[in-house]
Amino acid sequence: MSAIFGILDVAKSGMGVYKTWLNAVADNIANIDDVTDTSTPAFQERFVQVQAVEDGTGFGHGAAVVGAEFGDPNGRVTYDPNHPLADANGLVRRPDVDLTDQMVYLQLAQRGYQANVQAFERARDAYESILTIGK
Amino acid sequence: MSITGISDAVTAALHQAINGLDARQQAISSNIANLETPNYLAKEVDFESSLRAALEDGDPSKATVSVSQSLAATRLNGNNVNIDFELLASSENVMRQKLAVQALNAKYQLLRTAIGNT
Numbered sequence: 001m002s003a004i005f006g007i008l009d010v011a012k013s014g015m016g017v018y019k020t021w022l023n024a025v026a027d028n029i030a031n032i033d034d035v036t037d038t039s040t041p042a043f044q045e046r047f048v049q050v051q052a053v054e055d056g057t058g059f060g061h062g063a064a065v066v067g068a069e070f071g072d073p074n075g076r077v078t079y080d081p082n083h084p085l086a087d088a089n090g091l092v093r094r095p096d097v098d099l100t101d102q103m104v105y106l107q108l109a110q111r112g113y114q115a116n117v118q119a120f121e122r123a124r125d126a127y128e129s130i131l132t133i134g135k
Numbered sequence: 136m137s138i139t140g141i142s143d144a145v146t147a148a149l150h151q152a153i154n155g156l157d158a159r160q161q162a163i164s165s166n167i168a169n170l171e172t173p174n175y176l177a178k179e180v181d182f183e184s185s186l187r188a189a190l191e192d193g194d195p196s197k198a199t200v201s202v203s204q205s206l207a208a209t210r211l212n213g214n215n216v217n218i219d220f221e222l223l224a225s226s227e228n229v230m231r232q233k234l235a236v237q238a239l240n241a242k243y244q245l246l247r248t249a250i251g252n253t
Contacts, residue, residue, distance in 0.1 A: 007161050014168025021171075050172045052165070058202040059158050060165025060178050112170045115218055119167040122225045126160055129233045130153065134243055 006061070007123035013053065013062030014116035020065045021048045021109040028097050029106075036093045037085040042075025043095035072096045148186065148195035149239045155182025156232040158200045163225045166216045174213035177205035177221070 003009065024046040031043040047069040055061035074096070081090030159180035169175040179202065186198040209215040 007164050010164040010168055052169045052172050052175050059161040062165055062168040063172050108171060115167050119164045122229050126229045126232050129236045133236055133239055
């Protein structure tokens with residue numbers, strides 16, 4: 001077995017992963033209406049890359065964020081001739097972020113975080129009971 | 136773990152059970168942490184069959200804990216963790232562990248009575 005009270009670390013790693021995902025989703029939503037001129041890249045949607053962690057016991061040791069990926073810098077070019085940033089053809093660039101996708105990710109990340117909080121509480125329960133051995 | 140006057144087959148078996156349940160709790164927590172990790176297959180821990188065999192052989196300390204990957208169907212992202220199952224298993228597992236701890240404590244209480252130290 002790994003470190004003492006190791007299961008708490010496992011649950012903590014899960015909370016960390018989902019919190020990072022929540023951060024990424026929040027960032028995507030915050031920038032969903034960004035407008036740039038057509039010579040600048042659009043805001044790129046953030047994706048979180050996650051991998052399972054092993055500790056040699058085979059029972060797994062949670063998950064970890066291993067990197068980020070970014071969406072299309074070309075975004076969506078839209079016709080908006082009255083916009084101050086519009087080019088000679090009346091075009092501006094907006095990020096290629098879909099709000100429906102983001103709301104779904106938001107739910108997944110939130111539920112995932114909550115499940116890991118539960119796992120943490122269960123593990124704490126179990127350890128508390130183990131600490132009564134011999135009392 | 137050796138079987139001595141204080142530690143008999145019952146405490147050895149309970150020790151193995153608590154160990155196995157702890158390993159399962161770790162696997163369940165790992166499954167929950169990897170709820171949405173692409174291509175992650177849920178882990179399943181078994182120690183009961185090995186412990187039963189070891190008990191029949193008379194030496195529970197020979198029991199081992201084995202881990203395997205769930206054969207459940209995967210979702211589109213190649214992940215097959217079932218959150219309802221994991222949370223349920225986590226609850227049940229903790230209760231089993233508490234039960235084993237209580238049994239162990241009852242055993243020790245008997246011992247304390249026997250050595251006149253209640």
